[in-house]
Amino acid sequence: MTAPSVAPIPGAHPLAVDALLDDSSVEIIVCCGSGGVGKTTTAAAIGLRAAERGRRVVVLTIDPARRLAQAMGLAELDNTPRQVEDIDTTKGGRLDAMMLDMKRTFDDVVLAHTSPDKAREILENPFYIALSSSFAGTQEYMAMERLGQLHADASSNGDYDLIIVDTPPSRSALDFLDAPKRLSSFLDSRLLRLLSTPARGPIRLFSAGMGVVTGALTKLLGAQVLTDVQTFVAALDTTFGGFRQRAEDTYRLLQERRTAFLVVAAPEPDALREASYFVERLRDDRMPLAGLVLNRMEAPAAVHVSPERSLSAAEALAESGQHPVAAAVLRLHGERMTRAARERRLAERFASAHPGVSIATVPALSSDVHDLPGLRQIGTRLGGE
Ligand SMILES: Nc1ncnc2c1ncn2[C@@H]1O[C@H](COP(=O)(O)OP(=O)(O)OP(=O)(O)O)[C@@H](O)[C@H]1O
Ligand SMILES: [Mg+2]
Numbered sequence: 001m002t003a004p005s006v007a008p009i010p011g012a013h014p015l016a017v018d019a020l021l022d023d024s025s026v027e028i029i030v031c032c033g034s035g036g037v038g039k040t041t042t043a044a045a046i047g048l049r050a051a052e053r054g055r056r057v058v059v060l061t062i063d064p065a066r067r068l069a070q071a072m073g074l075a076e077l078d079n080t081p082r083q084v085e086d087i088d089t090t091k092g093g094r095l096d097a098m099m100l101d102m103k104r105t106f107d108d109v110v111l112a113h114t115s116p117d118k119a120r121e122i123l124e125n126p127f128y129i130a131l132s133s134s135f136a137g138t139q140e141y142m143a144m145e146r147l148g149q150l151h152a153d154a155s156s157n158g159d160y161d162l163i164i165v166d167t168p169p170s171r172s173a174l175d176f177l178d179a180p181k182r183l184s185s186f187l188d189s190r191l192l193r194l195l196s197t198p199a200r201g202p203i204r205l206f207s208a209g210m211g212v213v214t215g216a217l218t219k220l221l222g223a224q225v226l227t228d229v230q231t232f233v234a235a236l237d238t239t240f241g242g243f244r245q246r247a248e249d250t251y252r253l254l255q256e257r258r259t260a261f262l263v264v265a266a267p268e269p270d271a272l273r274e275a276s277y278f279v280e281r282l283r284d285d286r287m288p289l290a291g292l293v294l295n296r297m298e299a300p301a302a303v304h305v306s307p308e309r310s311l312s313a314a315e316a317l318a319e320s321g322q323h324p325v326a327a328a329v330l331r332l333h334g335e336r337m338t339r340a341a342r343e344r345r346l347a348e349r350f351a352s353a354h355p356g357v358s359i360a361t362v363p364a365l366s367s368d369v370h371d372l373p374g375l376r377q378i379g380t381r382l383g384g385e
Helices: 017-022 039-052 066-071 102-113 116-123 126-134 138-157 175-187 190-196 201-221 223-255 269-284 307-320 324-353 372-382
Strands: 028-032 056-061 078-083 094-099 162-166 259-265 289-297 359-363
Touching (some): 017 039, 028 039, 039 056, 039 066, 039 162, 039 259, 039 289, 039 372, 056 138, 102 116, 102 126, 102 138, 138 162, 138 175, 138 223, 175 223, 269 289, 307 324, 324 359, 359 372
Parallel strands (some): 028 259, 056 094, 259 289, 289 359
């Protein structure tokens, strides 16, 4: 069953998603937002819609639900984009999709920027293995890294004219933008520098002191870990500048006019607060915001039956002990109408706080979105049909 559509939000400029997808000067669309709001679904849905409107698209997804991944023909983490079958290509478009393999991306960076010997030393280092698979922010950083690579490839071989980037399931949407800085300041941190500096140069002055520090750390972490860290940082020295340089390059790419950010939010206070922070941050960082996608909006049918009327009718029926099914339906309708009204108030408040931000709405579908028809339905709603 298709969900009824969501009425326009008063005071908000409707976001013209199709115009965005058809604009050939837009080469990158980044879908961000707080956890669980529908970033991956939105990224996949607009990827499909753009492809069926004639663009050559690659969607970089992160941790998609298994069934959604299957629907797009993705069987495993794989840094290589795979063509999605069963889409309408009559307008000359195509859709490729990939699931970010964080560790592979990290490994590729190391391999590309060091000698084979040094690369092996890094890749086998237990500290590197832990860092590359679990450091907070690594996923965000690697999503950016992979975006930079895809964009460079797309520019050189022309396979794609639109890259759509999903962002990791972090609590805060801002993590995506902060990760590169956090990773490089971690790599640059005093502790790592000190640990990795053999007693030479001015440090020698403090070597007695350093001995105490390393001694304490050895007790704390174990000698092996400390040696691992030292070897790792020493080996990473050569790639160091590279890491930071590329993070900066990609950050700049995100500021260019060919990039567009879509901030995805659920119509809930927390998600909208995050969306507000993010919108402000994009403005401060001069990154181009296309608009807000309000996903999973309650869209009750029979809107002419007010919540008050249906709830009081439900109560009357319940008291009479008759028609229990009708009473339940009326109560459900009353609750949905109440929720819809609350969501609209939140949306209106966001719109009045950010009058320049265009908004697209997507109704909550009756079930999860895990196949191409489901994605197409989301895309249709985004396109305002
Ligand atoms: N409009 C919608 N109607 C119904 N279900 C939806 C809708 N949008 C998303 N979903 C479902 O909600 C769940 C979360 O969506 P999704 O995985 O896209 O969110 P996310 O923001 O990527 O989450 P995470 O932060 O964990 O990566 C999925 O099961 C998806 O199918
Ligand atoms: Mg996701």
